[in-house]
Amino acid sequence: MQHTIRFFSLFFLLVVTLFAVEKPKLLTPEEAFNVTATHSNQGVMINVTLGEKIYLYDDKISLELTQPKTLDMTQWVERPKAEYFHDTLTQRKSFELFVPQSLLDNEVKKGSFTLRFSYQGCSEMGICYQPMTKEFTFKLKGGSATPLSEQDTIAQSFMSGNSALVLLSFFGFGLLLSLTPCVFPMIPILSSIIVSQPSVSMNAKKGFWLSLVYVLAMSLAYTIAGVLAALFGANLQASMQNPWIIGVFSAIFVLLALSMFGFYELKMPSFIQNRINKKTGEAQAQGVFGIAVMGFLSALIVGPCVAAPLAGALIYIGQSGDALLGGSALFVMSLGMGVPLLLIGTTAGRYMPRPGMWMQNITAFFGVMLLGVAIWMLSRIIPSFVSMSLWAVLIISSSIYFGALESFSEQTKGWQKVLKSILFMALVYGVALLVGFLSGATNPLAPFEKFTAKEGVSASTSSTLFTKIKTIEELNLALKNAEKPVMLDFYADWCVNCVEFEQFTFSDARVKAKLEKFTLLKADVTKNSDDDKALQKAFTIYGPPAILFFKEGKEVSELRLAGFKNADEFLAHLEKVGM
Incomplete structure (x- = not known):
C-alpha cells in the first residue's frame, strides 16, 4: 500500500511539474516590435526595441518622409551593421535611427512633417510577422535648425541632388586649397621633373601634358584614399606616414637632387635604354609612367591634409555609401588643387632656358628645392632640433654655392646684384638658423625664440597647454x-x-587667453595605432587636423573644425558660438 501511494505521489508531482514548465510564448506584434520616436532640437530619434529572440530583415527596413513631400531617407540614416542569420542579413539587437534636424530643415522648411518607418521581422520560433509600418508626425517651426559645422554643411550640399553644382563647388574648393601648404611641396617635385627633361624637346605643350599626367595621378590617389577612408575607415594616407616609407621617399629625393647637381646621371643601363629607344612610343610611355607614379605617391606621402571640403565629402560617402558622387567630388577637387601645378609645368616648358651656365644654375636650384622637400618630410620622423640643423646647413651651403659671398665685377648687371642681395639675405637667415639650433630653438620660422620669448615661454610650448589622451x-x-x-x-x-x-594659432597670446576657459586635450594620432584609429572612428574623424568641443560631456557638433584656421579666424569661430 505504501508503495502504491508513493508511486501515485511521484506520478502526480511529475505531471504537475510538466504542466508547470512555462512554454515559449508567441509574442504579439506589439510585444515583438516596440517602435517609438521623439523629436528634439537635434532631430528625430527612432528607437526600435526587439523582443526576446526577435529579429528584423535588414533589407525590409526603410524610412520615408511622406509629408509634406515624399522622400526615401533610408540611405541618409545610419543603422548598425547587419549580421547573417539563416543566410539572411538581419538586425538581431535593438537599435536607434537618428534623423538630423539639418536634414529635416533642408527638406521640410517649416510646418508639420510625417516619417514612415517600415519593417518586417520573425521570431526564432519559426513564426514570421506581416510587414508593418509606423508613422510619426511632428511639427517643425521655421528657423529651428541647429547650427552646422562647416564640413557638415558641405556634406548636406550633396543631398541637393544637383550633381553638376556639387562638382563645380568642389573644383572651387580645390582652387582655394591649392594655396595651402599641402600643395606647395609638390611644386619643386613637378618643376624638377620638367627641368630634367631634354631642353631641346621641351615646349609649352609637352610641359602641360607632363604636368597633366602628374596632376591626374595625384587626383587619382586622393580619390582612392578618400573613398577607402570613408567606406572602410582605412586611411591610406595615414598608413603611408610610416617612418620607413618617409625615409625611403626622402632618400629618393636626395638622390634626385644630387643628380641635378651633376654628381652623377640617373639613367637606365645602356643596353636596356638602347632597346627601348628603338620604339619612341615605348620610351615616352616609360617616362609618362614614371611621372604618374611620382604624382600618385606625392599625393599620399607629401601632402596628407584634411580640410572642411574633404571632410564633408568623406562624411557624405560614409553615411550614404555613394562612392560615385563623393569620389567624383574628391577627384574634381584634386584637379582644382592641381591648377597651379599645371600653370607652373606649362610655363616652365615654354620658358625653358637654353643649355649653358644659366640652365645649370636653374637645375641646381631645383636640386636645392628637392633637398628642402626631403628635409621637410624627414622633420615628421626626426627630432625637431635635427631638422633645424639640416635647414641651417642646406640654406647656408646653397647660398654660398650660388655665389652669395662672391664679389661684384665690372660686368655684373643690375639684376645679378639684386639676385646676390637675395642670396646674401638667405645666408644671413641660414646663420640665424644655426644660432637658433645652438641655442636650443626648434622652430625654423622663429630661430631666436629662446631669446625673444617672454618669461622664458616660447611659441612652441603651446602644446604643453594640452593634456594628451590616447584611448x-x-x-x-x-x-x-x-x-x-x-x-x-x-x-x-x-x-x-x-x-x-x-x-x-595656439601660440597667439589672444588665443591662449581664450583657451584658459577650456580644458584642453590632445589626441596625437601620428603613429596611426589601433587606439588612434578607434578614437578617430568614434567621432567619424577621417584625419587630422580636427578640433572638437564638448559641454557637459557631450560634443557640440556645430563647433567642430576641420582644416587650418589662423588666430583671427579661430577667435572669430569661438566668439561666433559664444565660447
Missing part, C-alpha cells in the same frame, strides 16, 4: 572630470596644418 576610455574619464568646457585637438606630426595650428 576612448581616457577621453571619457577626462570629460567626466572636466570642470570647464573641453576642446579636443586631433594632431599628427606629419600633418602640415596641425603644425601650423601649433606655431601660429
Whole structure:
C-alpha cells in the first residue's frame, strides 16, 4: 500500500511539474516590435526595441518622409551593421535611427512633417510577422535648425541632388586649397621633373601634358584614399606616414637632387635604354609612367591634409555609401588643387632656358628645392632640433654655392646684384638658423625664440597647454572630470596644418587667453595605432587636423573644425558660438 501511494505521489508531482514548465510564448506584434520616436532640437530619434529572440530583415527596413513631400531617407540614416542569420542579413539587437534636424530643415522648411518607418521581422520560433509600418508626425517651426559645422554643411550640399553644382563647388574648393601648404611641396617635385627633361624637346605643350599626367595621378590617389577612408575607415594616407616609407621617399629625393647637381646621371643601363629607344612610343610611355607614379605617391606621402571640403565629402560617402558622387567630388577637387601645378609645368616648358651656365644654375636650384622637400618630410620622423640643423646647413651651403659671398665685377648687371642681395639675405637667415639650433630653438620660422620669448615661454610650448589622451576610455574619464568646457585637438606630426595650428594659432597670446576657459586635450594620432584609429572612428574623424568641443560631456557638433584656421579666424569661430 505504501508503495502504491508513493508511486501515485511521484506520478502526480511529475505531471504537475510538466504542466508547470512555462512554454515559449508567441509574442504579439506589439510585444515583438516596440517602435517609438521623439523629436528634439537635434532631430528625430527612432528607437526600435526587439523582443526576446526577435529579429528584423535588414533589407525590409526603410524610412520615408511622406509629408509634406515624399522622400526615401533610408540611405541618409545610419543603422548598425547587419549580421547573417539563416543566410539572411538581419538586425538581431535593438537599435536607434537618428534623423538630423539639418536634414529635416533642408527638406521640410517649416510646418508639420510625417516619417514612415517600415519593417518586417520573425521570431526564432519559426513564426514570421506581416510587414508593418509606423508613422510619426511632428511639427517643425521655421528657423529651428541647429547650427552646422562647416564640413557638415558641405556634406548636406550633396543631398541637393544637383550633381553638376556639387562638382563645380568642389573644383572651387580645390582652387582655394591649392594655396595651402599641402600643395606647395609638390611644386619643386613637378618643376624638377620638367627641368630634367631634354631642353631641346621641351615646349609649352609637352610641359602641360607632363604636368597633366602628374596632376591626374595625384587626383587619382586622393580619390582612392578618400573613398577607402570613408567606406572602410582605412586611411591610406595615414598608413603611408610610416617612418620607413618617409625615409625611403626622402632618400629618393636626395638622390634626385644630387643628380641635378651633376654628381652623377640617373639613367637606365645602356643596353636596356638602347632597346627601348628603338620604339619612341615605348620610351615616352616609360617616362609618362614614371611621372604618374611620382604624382600618385606625392599625393599620399607629401601632402596628407584634411580640410572642411574633404571632410564633408568623406562624411557624405560614409553615411550614404555613394562612392560615385563623393569620389567624383574628391577627384574634381584634386584637379582644382592641381591648377597651379599645371600653370607652373606649362610655363616652365615654354620658358625653358637654353643649355649653358644659366640652365645649370636653374637645375641646381631645383636640386636645392628637392633637398628642402626631403628635409621637410624627414622633420615628421626626426627630432625637431635635427631638422633645424639640416635647414641651417642646406640654406647656408646653397647660398654660398650660388655665389652669395662672391664679389661684384665690372660686368655684373643690375639684376645679378639684386639676385646676390637675395642670396646674401638667405645666408644671413641660414646663420640665424644655426644660432637658433645652438641655442636650443626648434622652430625654423622663429630661430631666436629662446631669446625673444617672454618669461622664458616660447611659441612652441603651446602644446604643453594640452593634456594628451590616447584611448576612448581616457577621453571619457577626462570629460567626466572636466570642470570647464573641453576642446579636443586631433594632431599628427606629419600633418602640415596641425603644425601650423601649433606655431601660429595656439601660440597667439589672444588665443591662449581664450583657451584658459577650456580644458584642453590632445589626441596625437601620428603613429596611426589601433587606439588612434578607434578614437578617430568614434567621432567619424577621417584625419587630422580636427578640433572638437564638448559641454557637459557631450560634443557640440556645430563647433567642430576641420582644416587650418589662423588666430583671427579661430577667435572669430569661438566668439561666433559664444565660447
